[in-house]
Amino acid sequence: xxxxxxxxxxxTAGGAWATRTVFGVLLLAAFLVPLALRGYWxxxxxxxxxxxxxAQGVNIIAGYCGYLALGNILFFGLGAYVTAVLMTHxxxxxxxxxxxxxxxxxxxxxxxxxxxxxxxxxYFLMATxxxxxLMREVISSLDITGGGRGLTLPMFTGGAATVNNFFYYxxxxxxxxxxxxxxxxxxxxxxxxxxxxxxxxxAASVMGINPPPYKTAAWAISSLFTGFAGSAFAYWMGYIDxxxxxxxxxxxxxxxxxxxxxxxxxxxxxxxxxxxxLVSELAWSRFMEYQFLIVGSIxxxxxxxxxxxxxxxxxxxxxxxxxxxxxxxxxx
Amino acid sequence: xxxxxxxxxxRYFGGLVAVNEVDFIVEKGEIFGLIGPNGAGKTTLLNxxxxxxxxxxxxxxxxxQCLNGLKPHxxxxxxxxRAFQIVRPFEGLTALQNVMVGGIFGSKPRxxxxxxxxxxxxxxxxxxxxxxxxxxxxGLTIPDRKRLEVxxxxxxxxxxxxxDEVMSALNPKEVDAMMEMVTKVNSQGITVVMIxxxxxATMAICHRILVLHHGRRIAMDTPQEISQNEEVLKSYLGExxxxxxxxxxxxxx
Amino acid sequence: xxxxxxxxxxxxxxxxxxxxxSFSLVYGIMGIINLAxxxxxxxxxxxxxxxxxxxxxxxxxTLPVSGFVLFCWGYAIQRCIxxxxxxxxxxxxxxxxxxxNLVLINIILLIWNADFRGVNPAYAGKNFExxxxxIPYVRLAVFFVAVVATVSLHWFLGHTQTGxxxxxxxxxxxxxxxxxxxxxxxYALTFAISSGLAGAMGTLYVILKPVSPFxxxxxxxxxxxxxxxxxxxxxxxxxxxxxxxxxxxxxxxxCLGMQYQKIVLFLGFxxxxxxxxRGFFGRRxxx
Ligand SMILES: Nc1ncnc2c1ncn2[C@@H]1O[C@H](COP(=O)(O)OP(=O)(O)O)[C@@H](O)[C@H]1O
Ligand SMILES: [Mg+2]
Numbered sequence: 105x106x107x108x109x110x111x112x113x114x115x116t117a118g119g120a121w122a123t124r125t126v127f128g129v130l131l132l133a134a135f136l137v138p139l140a141l142r143g144y145w146x147x148x149x150x151x152x153x154x155x156x157x158x159a160q161g162v163n164i165i166a167g168y169c170g171y172l173a174l175g176n177i178l179f180f181g182l183g184a185y186v187t188a189v190l191m192t193h194x195x196x197x198x199x200x201x202x203x204x205x206x207x208x209x210x211x212x213x214x215x216x217x218x219x220x221x222x223x224x225x226x227y228f229l230m231a232t233x234x235x236x237x238l239m240r241e242v243i244s245s246l247d248i249t250g251g252g253r254g255l256t257l258p259m260f261t262g263g264a265a266t267v268n269n270f271f272y273y274x275x276x277x278x279x280x281x282x283x284x285x286x287x288x289x290x291x292x293x294x295x296x297x298x299x300x301x302x303x304x305x306x307a308a309s310v311m312g313i314n315p316p317p318y319k320t321a322a323w324a325i326s327s328l329f330t331g332f333a334g335s336a337f338a339y340w341m342g343y344i345d346x347x348x349x350x351x352x353x354x355x356x357x358x359x360x361x362x363x364x365x366x367x368x369x370x371x372x373x374x375x376x377x378x379x380x381x382l383v384s385e386l387a388w389s390r391f392m393e394y395q396f397l398i399v400g401s402i403x404x405x406x407x408x409x410x411x412x413x414x415x416x417x418x419x420x421x422x423x424x425x426x427x428x429x430x431x432x433x434x435x436x
Numbered sequence: 437x438x439x440x441x442x443x444x445x446x447r448y449f450g451g452l453v454a455v456n457e458v459d460f461i462v463e464k465g466e467i468f469g470l471i472g473p474n475g476a477g478k479t480t481l482l483n484x485x486x487x488x489x490x491x492x493x494x495x496x497x498x499x500x501q502c503l504n505g506l507k508p509h510x511x512x513x514x515x516x517x518r519a520f521q522i523v524r525p526f527e528g529l530t531a532l533q534n535v536m537v538g539g540i541f542g543s544k545p546r547x548x549x550x551x552x553x554x555x556x557x558x559x560x561x562x563x564x565x566x567x568x569x570x571x572x573x574x575g576l577t578i579p580d581r582k583r584l585e586v587x588x589x590x591x592x593x594x595x596x597x598x599x600d601e602v603m604s605a606l607n608p609k610e611v612d613a614m615m616e617m618v619t620k621v622n623s624q625g626i627t628v629v630m631i632x633x634x635x636x637a638t639m640a641i642c643h644r645i646l647v648l649h650h651g652r653r654i655a656m657d658t659p660q661e662i663s664q665n666e667e668v669l670k671s672y673l674g675e676x677x678x679x680x681x682x683x684x685x686x687x688x689x
Numbered sequence: 690x691x692x693x694x695x696x697x698x699x700x701x702x703x704x705x706x707x708x709x710x711s712f713s714l715v716y717g718i719m720g721i722i723n724l725a726x727x728x729x730x731x732x733x734x735x736x737x738x739x740x741x742x743x744x745x746x747x748x749x750x751t752l753p754v755s756g757f758v759l760f761c762w763g764y765a766i767q768r769c770i771x772x773x774x775x776x777x778x779x780x781x782x783x784x785x786x787x788x789x790n791l792v793l794i795n796i797i798l799l800i801w802n803a804d805f806r807g808v809n810p811a812y813a814g815k816n817f818e819x820x821x822x823x824i825p826y827v828r829l830a831v832f833f834v835a836v837v838a839t840v841s842l843h844w845f846l847g848h849t850q851t852g853x854x855x856x857x858x859x860x861x862x863x864x865x866x867x868x869x870x871x872x873x874x875x876y877a878l879t880f881a882i883s884s885g886l887a888g889a890m891g892t893l894y895v896i897l898k899p900v901s902p903f904x905x906x907x908x909x910x911x912x913x914x915x916x917x918x919x920x921x922x923x924x925x926x927x928x929x930x931x932x933x934x935x936x937x938x939x940x941x942x943x944c945l946g947m948q949y950q951k952i953v954l955f956l957g958f959x960x961x962x963x964x965x966x967r968g969f970f971g972r973r974x975x976x
Contacts, residue, residue: 172780174724174787219963225779226722226921230913231962237910238955245948293540293549296529300537303526306488309508310518312541312592352903356791359784367780368528393799400791407774407785436775436862436873 134276138269146268150340152381153275154333158354159361159373160282161330166359167367168286168295169322170302171221172229175236177355179209179327182239183334184349188255189248191339202335209331210324217320224305240350254345257338271340278336279374282329287370289325298322299368353399360403366413375415437500439464439627440485440596444494446651447480454480456651457494462596467618467628469642469659471635473672477651478631479521482598485629486518487511498596513544517594519585521601521631525573532556532569535587542592559591560584563617579610586614590621597621599630603637615641639663647672693822694943698936700824703832704893705938706931707839708908709915710924711886714842717922718859718879721771721782725790726912727905728797729884733759733891734900735797738806748808748896749830756889763884768877775876790905797902807899831893838889842882843924855879907951914958920968929969 138146158180165173183205190196190204220231243249260267289295297318300308305315338344357380365376380402388398410417411430420426440462447455455477462468470478483489485496487508496503498514506514517538525534532553539552539559547555560569563583568576576584582602589597599618603611615637622628622641632638638645639659647655647668654672655665662668712726723729733755740751766789774781816825846852857865858875866872894900894908915934919926941953 166780170778170780172783174783216959220959223962223966226716227917227962227966229722229779229783230917231959234910234913234955234958234962237906238952238959241952241955245952293546293552296533296537296540296549299528300526303528304524306508307520307524307526308537310486310488310512310520311538311588312509312512312543313537314507314509352791356787359787363784394795396791396795396798400788400795403788404770404785404792407777407781407788408770411774411777411781431773434774434777434781436772436876 138265138272143264143268146272148381148385150268150272150275152378153272153279154337155354155358155361155381156279156374156377157275157282157329157333158358159365159377160279160286161326161333162358163362163367163369163373164286164289164298165319165322165326167362167369167373168289168298168302169319171225171319171323173232173323173326174229174359175232175234175355176326176330176358177350178232178236178239179213179330180334180337180354181236181243181346181349182209182212183331184338184344185243185249185255185334186331187335187338188257188344191257192255193248198339202332202339205331205335206328209327209334213327214320214324217323218316221319221323222316236350236355240346244346250345252346254343254348256343257341259342260339267340271336274336275333278329278332283370283374285325285329290370294318294321302368353395356399356403360399360406363403363411364406364414366415369413369415372413372415376413379414438462438497439499440629441497442481442494443497445481445484445491445496446493447477447484447489448492453651455484455648458646458648458651458653460646460653460656462627462629463644464627465622465625466643467622467630467641469638469645470629470631470648471633471638471645471672472648476648478648479600480651481648482518482600482629482631485511485598486516509541512542512592515593515595516598517542517589517592517596518598519582519589519600519602521604523578523581523585525576525581525584525588527572527574529573530570531560531565531573531576531584534573534584535559535591538588538591542594556587556591559587562590563587564613578605579607582606582614586617590626594626596627596629599628599632601631601633603632603634606634611637690943692820694939695936696819696822696824697828698939699932700828700832700935701897701938702932702935703835703839704890704897704931705911705915705934706928707835707886708890708894708912709919709927709931709934710839710842711883711890712912713916713919713922713924713927714846714886715880715883716916717924718855719775719876720779721880722779722786723880723883724783724786724909725793725905726883726887727907727909728790728793728902729759729763729887729905730891730894730908731900731902731905732762732793732797733888734895734904735801735806735891735902736888737892737895738808739801741808748810748892749834752834752889752892755892756885759888759891760881760885763887764877764881766884767880768873771880772873772876794902794905801902803902805899805901806895808895810896827896831896835890835893838886839924839928842886846924851878907954910954910958914954914961917958917961917966918968920970923968923970926968926970 137149162173162176165171186205186208187201190201191198216235220228244252249255260270297313300313301315301318309315334349361376361380362373364380365374366372388394409427409430411434417426438461442458442460444457444459445455446453446457458481472478480489484491487503487506491504498516501514503511526537535556536552539555540547540549557569560566563586565580565583565587568580573584586602603614606614611634618628618630619641642659644656644658645662646653647662649671654667655662657665708730712723715721715723736755736758737748737751740746740754741748771782771785774785813827816823846855854870855875855878858870858872862872911934915927915930918930918933937957941950945953
């Protein structure tokens with residue numbers, strides 16, 4: 105009989121060993137990359153990790169809780185601008201600005217969340233889209249943010265390699281921290297509460313769960329990491345304007361990565377980020393004018409064929425019936 | 437102090453009056469049946485008792501406390517458990533995890549996962565689902581889902597258990613098992629309110645029955661009285677019941 | 690001045706109402722949040738621009754064509770794609786329409802590139818005076834066409850057999866199937882009607898304002914607000930929502946200036962969600 109953890113899930117001894125070994129090797133490799141590869145690859149992977157953080161951010165609120173925060177890019181923008189404003193206008197050092205960005209995002213999401221997360225998912229979805237548009241408009245019309253002209257941050261001092269490595273490790277550690285956080289949630293009562301809310305909120309509340317605080321907590325955690333990512337991004341780029349941080353593609357890509365990798369799983373979104381960013385860099389980055397078409401089509405195909413994510417297909421024999429499983433389960 | 441009391445309870449959906457000024461009293465320790473044709477407002481009444489639907493007019497009291505305006509989880513924490521008619525397991529979770537949700541959150545303060553996991557296993561054993569403990573609920577059969585639904589409600593240690601058609605779509609043998617289970621639960625001191633179309637079961641195990649028709653209360657009495665109540669016979673039990681009574685006599689003879 | 694603002698608001702409100710209705714219909718019947726609706730309207734607008742440019746015809750005459758093209762597009766999309774994830778819940782369907790929106794934007798970009806486009810009929814500047822307020826004929830015509838479209842849709846849903854079938858499939862999927870309604874067809878038809886209305890409204894919209902491929906995002910906010918104010922799924926409510934929206938629009942320009950119009954719009958929407966999430970009437974009508 106297989107061993108089971110506290111939530112009754114299988115943790116077979118042999119399987120755990122294999123997974124742990126693979127996991128350890130990958131982790132070690134991730135830490136050694138900057139020593140072995142050129143700057144291009146280091147920057148590319150840092151970008152992958154940043155998307156990993158964004159995808160994990162939406163994973164907590166949408167993948168676990170079922171609340172589609174389509175405007176989550178707003179915390180990315182908020183984090184980026186808090187850092188940029190503090191560093192340029194107030195001469196605050198990066199670590200402090202970084203912490204302030206996370207704090208700002210949490211205060212904002214928790215405050216608004218308590219008000220709008222009493223509502224059901226459809227309304228929340230619309231509210232977050234409106235919030236991100238609002239944030240963009242406000243930032244574009246304020247003086248302190250440089251309006252549409254944007255802000256130039258103080259340079260990171262050091263050679264090109266130092267800069268690359270710094271942001272590589274920063275993004276990697278953030279992504280690992282975020283994933284660790286999700287892993288903890290996944291195996292605790294919080295994960296059960298989130299999933300219960302996702303599958304049937306009424307039934308969850310009849311079983312003693314008060315949904316609003318849990319939903320707000322999920323959104324706050326989500327915003328914390330998204331805000332951190334925005335802060336790191338701003339310092340990394342050295343220059344931001346509303347068009348850069350509120351771009352339409354990333355806000356859709358992070359959802360694509362989450363669904364493709366597996367919504368509501370611990371590692372899925374990271375795998376999705378790796379897959380999409382690498383393929384996008386290697387295959388379609390030259391077709392800029394088809395960017396939306398490609399991302400949009402992959403999202404549609406994912407929703408149709410692998411709504412549970414690619415991770416769900418790992419280890420299963422590939423057949424026609426597996427290919428059409430998503431459609432068979434969901435079609436009217 | 438009454439155990440559960442409704443005074444003029446009503447619920448409107450736009451122009452439709454789903455529950456119309458219903459008065460009722462449930463005594464502590466009894467099995468209280470709730471019957472009536474489809475669309476009579478039975479499920480709506482239960483939804484108001486556990487706070488999923490706001491009460492449009494009237495008042496509900498549980499052990500002297502007014503339930504109006506309380507949130508579902510607050511009502512649950514007062515000791516009211518519920519099994520849904522349209523079984524609503526959390527599809528992505530295993531049977532055990534489903535029951536654990538009730539175990540962890542169903543009482544205040546929250547239980548830790550280890551304790552809840554043990555409680556959930558016992559409860560699954562009680563309803564006879566031990567073997568399917570770790571299977572995804574998507575793969576469970578209808579009778580199993582109904583049992584899971586009952587287990588989820590029971591694991592919260594309720595003082596009052598609300599059952600919504602837990603016997604429909606079961607075969608006669610399974611109905612017998614479920615009846616036995618309900619009586620057993622009741623004998624442990626848990627008051628039961630059950631909506632049931634299976635008249636054989638309702639008549640056999642309920643102490644008192646409330647009959648709803650078009651949202652109105654048309655009778656509230658013991659099963660014997662109900663089965664002879666003219667209005668009930670006319671509007672609900674009708675021929676179906678007469679046929680059943682005749683059959684019963686025949687088997688006795 | 691105030692009167693002028695009220696009239697402007699009312700006139701554009703008719704168009705907003707119609708846009709809101711097109712969105713509300715799909716939500717009310719199928720529970721789908723169509724995030725591509727804004728861009729569908731823009732597609733209708735671009736079709737009108739193209740026809741006006743090629744055939745030098747009056748923009749109003751292109752309305753049936755953009756409506757019909759979008760109708761067919763909508764039917765195909767719902768029948769072949771959205772129906773396939775219909776049971777997947779609001780998360781999956783919303784993501785799907787999110788992706789669809791991106792695809793549509795890209796298609797428009799490829800055909801017409803990113804510039805703003807508009808039409809400028811010869812009579813655009815003509816107007817008449819009423820109690821001291823100036824009323825452009827174009828705006829009045831747009832208002833009337835929009836209101837006629839909305840009211841006839843409402844009539845169609847309430848008084849025809851197809852309309853009843855659509856209602857029935859909203860209320861009870863299983864029962865509708867039992868009485869012989871082809872639910873896939875009903876859903877596709879609903880989506881098609883909504884898209885067709887969007888296409889027609891695109892024609893009207895571009896007569897008033899030039900559009901870019903990205904204008905769909907602003908329209909999406911407008912139709913969210915109109916639909917929520919009226920109660921998601923409620924057609925008469927959306928009419929009222931449209932008028933309120935139009936008035937807010939024209940007054941915010943008057944009091945705060947163009948620059949803050951969008952901020953007022955987004956902030957207004959969030960406030961509505963916080964304080965009035967069920968709209969003016971406090972309930973949803975279908976679904
Ligand atoms: N959420 C709802 N919205 C609108 N009408 C409802 C809703 N729930 C129930 N109803 C209506 O209320 C009436 C009573 O329904 P219900 O309580 O489910 O009946 P029962 O459980 O006795 O079969 C029915 O006519 C039903 O259509
Ligand atoms: Mg019922």
